Amino acid sequence: MLTEVVEISENELDGKALEELSRAGEIIRAGGLVAFPTETVYGLGGDALNPDSSRKIYAAKGRPSDNPLIVHVYRFEDVEEIVSEVPETARKLAKAFWPGPLTMIMNKNHKVPYETTGGLDTVAIRMPNNKIALKLIEKSGGYIAAPSANTSGRPSPTVAKYCVEDLSGKIEMIIDGGQVGIGLESTIVDLTSDVPMILRPGYITLDMLKEVLGEVTIDKTIIDSTSTQKPKAPGMKYRHYAPKGQLMIVQGKQEDVVSFINEETKKAMQEGKRVGVIGTDATRKLYNADVVKSVGDRADESTVAHELFKVLREFDDENIDVMFSESFDDSGIGQAIMNRLLKAAGHNVKVL
Numbered sequence: 042m043l044t045e046v047v048e049i050s051e052n053e054l055d056g057k058a059l060e061e062l063s064r065a066g067e068i069i070r071a072g073g074l075v076a077f078p079t080e081t082v083y084g085l086g087g088d089a090l091n092p093d094s095s096r097k098i099y100a101a102k103g104r105p106s107d108n109p110l111i112v113h114v115y116r117f118e119d120v121e122e123i124v125s126e127v128p129e130t131a132r133k134l135a136k137a138f139w140p141g142p143l144t145m146i147m148n149k150n151h152k153v154p155y156e157t158t159g160g161l162d163t164v165a166i167r168m169p170n171n172k173i174a175l176k177l178i179e180k181s182g183g184y185i186a187a188p189s190a191n192t193s194g195r196p197s198p199t200v201a202k203y204c205v206e207d208l209s210g211k212i213e214m215i216i217d218g219g220q221v222g223i224g225l226e227s228t229i230v231d232l233t234s235d236v237p238m239i240l241r242p243g244y245i246t247l248d249m250l251k252e253v254l255g256e257v258t259i260d261k262t263i264i265d266s267t268s269t270q271k272p273k274a275p276g277m278k279y280r281h282y283a284p285k286g287q288l289m290i291v292q293g294k295q296e297d298v299v300s301f302i303n304e305e306t307k308k309a310m311q312e313g314k315r316v317g318v319i320g321t322d323a324t325r326k327l328y329n330a331d332v333v334k335s336v337g338d339r340a341d342e343s344t345v346a347h348e349l350f351k352v353l354r355e356f357d358d359e360n361i362d363v364m365f366s367e368s369f370d371d372s373g374i375g376q377a378i379m380n381r382l383l384k385a386a387g388h389n390v391k392v393l
Contacts, residue, residue, distance in 0.1 A: 066180025076190035078218035079169040082197040084187030092156035104193040109159035115178040140170035224347040242377040292368040293393030319366035
C-alpha cells in the first residue's frame with residue numbers, strides 16, 4: 042500500500058486544506074485509515090462504528106485487540122448517540138475541558154462495536170482541541186477511533202515523520218500538521234463507577250478534575266502483562282512508550298543523580314555502547330554522555346511533557362543503546378510525565 046503524506050496547517054483550513062480533509066474523511070468512511078494530529082499526540086484514525094476499521098487499526102499498530110480504542114467526536118451531542126446514558130459528571134467535565142485532552146469512559150450502546158472497545162461494555166470518548174482533527178472527524182461521519190499513530194509499544198509520535206517511520210505502507214494517508222502542542226496522551230477518567238476514577242494521568246490533573254466534580258480517585262494499580270483482566274483504558278496493561286535502547290530512571294538529590302549517571306555513562310561507553318541522558322535546562326551541561334538532551338524547565342513541567350516523547354524518538358534516531366533520565370515530581374502534570382517514563386523504562390528505577 043502506498044501511504045500518502047499531506048501537509049495541512051491548522052491556521053489555514055480553507056480551500057485546498059478542506060479538500061484534502063474531505064478526501065481523508067472519505068478514506069475513513071470507506072474503511073481506510075488516516076493518521077492525523079491532535080493537541081496531545083498524533084492519532085491513527087478509522088471509523089469507530091465499523092468493526093473492520095478497528096481490526097485494521099490493531100493490525101497496523103501491532104496492538105493487542107483487548108486494548109481499547111478512544112472514540113473521537115467533534116461535538117458533544119454525538120456522545121448521546123453512542124452511550125446508554127450520559128452521566129451528569131460527563132456534562133460537567135465536557136463543559137470545563139472539551140475540546141481538550143480529557144477522555145471519559147461511559148457505558149456504550151449497541152452502535153459501538155466490541156472491536157472498538159476491546160470487548161468491553163464501556164467506551165472511551167474525547168473531543169480533541171485541534172482544528173484539523175475536529176474537521177476530519179466531521180468529514181468522516183462524526184466518530185473516529187484513534188489510538189496513537191505509532192507501532193504498539195513505541196514512543197507516541199508528536200511529529201508526523203514518526204508516523205511515517207512506523208506506519209508507511211500500512212495505512213492510506215498521513216496528515217502532517219506540524220508538532221503537537223501538549224506531547225502526552227489525554228487524561229482518562231472512568232465515569233462508570235460511583236466515584237470518578239483516573240485510569241491514565243495527563244494534562245488535565247487530579248486537582249483540576251476535583252475542582253469540577255469534587256471527589257475523584259486515582260487507580261493506583263498496575264495491571265500485570267500476564268493478567269487475564271481486560272484493561273479498561275488504553276495503556277493500562279501493556280508496555281508503552283519504549284525506546285529501542287535500555288532506559289533507567291534515576292531518583293535522588295541532584296548532585297547524587299548527576300554523579301551516578303556520569304559513573305554509569307563512563308562504564309557503558311567503555312563497553313562500546315552509545316549513551317544518552319535526559320536532563321533539564323539546568324542540568325544538561327553536567328553530563329558527559331554521547332548525547333545529552335534537555336526536556337525543558339522543571340519550573341514549567343508542561344515543557345517537559347511537550348519534549349519527552351520527541352526526545353525518546355530522537356535517541357532512537359541517533360542509535361543510543363543505553364539511556365538515563367532524571368526523575369520528576371509525581372504531582373500535577375509531573376504525575377503524567379512519570380507515568381510515561383516508568384512505562385518507557387519498564388519500571389527500571391534507581392533510587393539513590
